[in-house]
Amino acid sequence: MKRIGRGIGLSFYGTGYGNGFPDVSRAKVRLLKDGNVGIYVGGTEVGQGARTIFYQIGSETLKLSSDNISFITEDTSLMPDSGTAAASRQTYNTGNAIKIACENFMDRLREVAKRELKLNSTQGLKVNNGKIYLEFFPRKVISFKELAQKQKGNVIEAEGEFVAQTVEMDSETGQGAPYWPYTFNACGVELEVDVLTGKVEILKTRFAQDVGRAINPHLIEGQMDGGFAMALGYVLFEDLNINEGRIKNQKFSKYLIPTAMDMIDLENVIVEDPESTAPFGAKGVGEPVMIPIAPAILNAIYDAVGVRITELPATPEKLIEAIEDSKEGRVVKHG
Amino acid sequence: MIIKLMVNDKMVERDVDPTKRLLDFLREDLNLTGTKEGCSEGECGACTVIVNDKAVASCCVLVGQVNGDNILTIEGLEKNGELDIIQKAFIEKGAIQCGFCTPGMIMSCKALLMKNPKPTVDEIKRSIEGNLCRCTGYTKIIEAVQQIVEERCNNE
Numbered sequence: 001m002k003r004i005g006r007g008i009g010l011s012f013y014g015t016g017y018g019n020g021f022p023d024v025s026r027a028k029v030r031l032l033k034d035g036n037v038g039i040y041v042g043g044t045e046v047g048q049g050a051r052t053i054f055y056q057i058g059s060e061t062l063k064l065s066s067d068n069i070s071f072i073t074e075d076t077s078l079m080p081d082s083g084t085a086a087a088s089r090q091t092y093n094t095g096n097a098i099k100i101a102c103e104n105f106m107d108r109l110r111e112v113a114k115r116e117l118k119l120n121s122t123q124g125l126k127v128n129n130g131k132i133y134l135e136f137f138p139r140k141v142i143s144f145k146e147l148a149q150k151q152k153g154n155v156i157e158a159e160g161e162f163v164a165q166t167v168e169m170d171s172e173t174g175q176g177a178p179y180w181p182y183t184f185n186a187c188g189v190e191l192e193v194d195v196l197t198g199k200v201e202i203l204k205t206r207f208a209q210d211v212g213r214a215i216n217p218h219l220i221e222g223q224m225d226g227g228f229a230m231a232l233g234y235v236l237f238e239d240l241n242i243n244e245g246r247i248k249n250q251k252f253s254k255y256l257i258p259t260a261m262d263m264i265d266l267e268n269v270i271v272e273d274p275e276s277t278a279p280f281g282a283k284g285v286g287e288p289v290m291i292p293i294a295p296a297i298l299n300a301i302y303d304a305v306g307v308r309i310t311e312l313p314a315t316p317e318k319l320i321e322a323i324e325d326s327k328e329g330r331v332v333k334h335g
Numbered sequence: 336m337i338i339k340l341m342v343n344d345k346m347v348e349r350d351v352d353p354t355k356r357l358l359d360f361l362r363e364d365l366n367l368t369g370t371k372e373g374c375s376e377g378e379c380g381a382c383t384v385i386v387n388d389k390a391v392a393s394c395c396v397l398v399g400q401v402n403g404d405n406i407l408t409i410e411g412l413e414k415n416g417e418l419d420i421i422q423k424a425f426i427e428k429g430a431i432q433c434g435f436c437t438p439g440m441i442m443s444c445k446a447l448l449m450k451n452p453k454p455t456v457d458e459i460k461r462s463i464e465g466n467l468c469r470c471t472g473y474t475k476i477i478e479a480v481q482q483i484v485e486e487r488c489n490n491e
Contacts, residue, residue, distance in 0.1 A: 047433030222471060
């Protein structure tokens, strides 16, 4: 016999290191010899799309096509540190550092252009599409390329540093503002529990993620799809089975992660509410996508068969035992 | 033992221990490192290559077993500098994240499309069931193959 249940899960998640810990990202921007712009940043691309986002933020800030930007990343001998690709912090923290470095770089460009164009001041100098020009007299113009050639040995470059604002919690009361910013996440699922076998099948899901501003919706969807799959395995089947310090399920034939057959059509909803301290309003979405899914599934199981599972994974064995106990009126914590 | 086989449309002849795994033969002897080693026991699909039109886990095949056979690896898909339609669809749909499962995943999709040019969603899912991916949740991978099928249907 199968029973249908529905559940929701809501969460909020602070990105970055938090709790007053120094959370610093740095970036360096340099005018290259060929007139292109090099952005040097330590932020690591691990498939999440950091490089794409960095390109977008750099290109948008410099008002320059990404074809004219070279990203030089992941080499500590060439660039300042941008912290770890962890804590869902690269878009917000390193994105901010890149934006600040690009703005500082544009100030440097204006100073050099002022000298080259024999102007009184940097007032009214615009940087756009690889050129620096006087907005109200655009004939006063110099391109990045010309500027690069004229500098000879002198390098035009600027650095940017972003330090996230977080406050250490009071160890006595637990009060404080340990993170900034937070992202907000919601998931609803409808599922079916087979009362005889304990098998859970997800029928439908709708899954929403607050992203501040979606500067690359395609990459966000990728994070949401992947986060859902990881959560599905975490809730229903993944079990290291540690016994006296040894992992017993040490193979993929025993430690089951979701396959393509386990996935259902996801309805992803991207919620945009630009964050004022973020680069173009964008917040991190790596980890937070996964958080509301477990409670949504466990609440739906409760709705379907009236039992609370308090330890993951909610395996068929655990579910059947819990259902049997509830029939006999025993109140047992299933974990 | 002298082994003769076709790899990516080229005849290869090597004196090699026949008990060497096909995966190691490809990576070490032929320097075709696009094929990845994951679990080494046929569970994850990262090492998938096509042997005589069938997707196989190259970690579970010995090179002596494929003597005289026709092998296709991820390196053999690009033709005259142009990517295969599956590679293009993967890029367009964003079906790649960390990329470790991607060569094996693409070879499984290739084997499917070689024998079934217009698979259903269920057939696509079944064909990549043996390829584990931790990043994408498979959604965009399935969509990439669906896109190829849709284009084929529209061009008829």
